[in-house]
Amino acid sequence: MGTEVSARIHHDQAEEARLLLKHVREEMQRIDNTYSPYKPNSELSRVNRLASQAPQKVSDEFYALIKKALWVYERSAGAFDITYASVGHLYNYRKAEAPTDDEIKALKPAIGSVGITLNDRHQSVYFSDERIKIDLGGLAKGYAVDSAITLLAKSGIKHASVSAGGDTRLLGDYVGRPWMVGIKNPRLVGASSNNWEEQQVMKIPMINEAISTSGDYERFFIDDDTRERVHHIIDPGTGKSTNEMMSVSVIGPEGFNTDPLSTALFVLGFEKGLELIEKIPGYEAIFIRRDGQVKYSSGLVNPE
């Protein structure tokens, strides 16, 4: 998943705990191997290669991921769109490479999840344009942390925390008190002089919930000419990264929802993002804008 995964569980038998952690690791690897757009043999790569030629039958799980993506696409008026990848895959953040305006223009018509046709009876996926590519990076990690927590809960674990990059799902509490989950200061991340404590802009007490943060600091480079930050969250309307927000965190019961919602809210920006999150029961958001202002959805603010 191109990120660090960590899991903590409370167990009184070290050997059994180690075995469970091994199962968690295997489950994360399975999800990565299935949905990585960079592995030519992944199921996702197969769909990207073939779905414009003929409908491709996919697994129950793959189908559910696409359905969820389309649900968030509709709720966010297209801000969350897995076909962003039709242009998005031309960015290479490690090599500081971005597509030219002409390249974006040529591929932008392929962005739009209306170009994805699902067939519930055959559980198949079809793309109406051969330029369409999808990427599930905006929801696969949230799904993966949920899946790991389900596995642990089924094995009788009562207290656990599983993180993959910006997505964390908690099981129970931290044995008698809440888990304390940090939200990073988007401009201190990775600064070598800072320790973990100092890198957090706030810490939130949480029990049994999920939190996902989308930030402009996870994968980015600074464009030599414009001095603009070019990062990995793409506005499907422009094919380029957005610049209103530094980070958006979403808190709620499931990582499968918090992960795509944080990406959607990041693209929408504060006003439209707030409007969306207020309509989704049980989910709250923390917005950190480029100007440094921190804003909260209504469930996190004390009534006046």
Ligand code: ADP
């Ligand atoms: P991370 O935890 O890696 O920061 P995010 O939840 O912030 O992940 O989602 C960013 C990822 O979502 C990108 O790496 C990319 O795979 C995908 N993505 C980027 N822009 C969009 C978009 N507009 N709609 C859906 N997915 C997107």
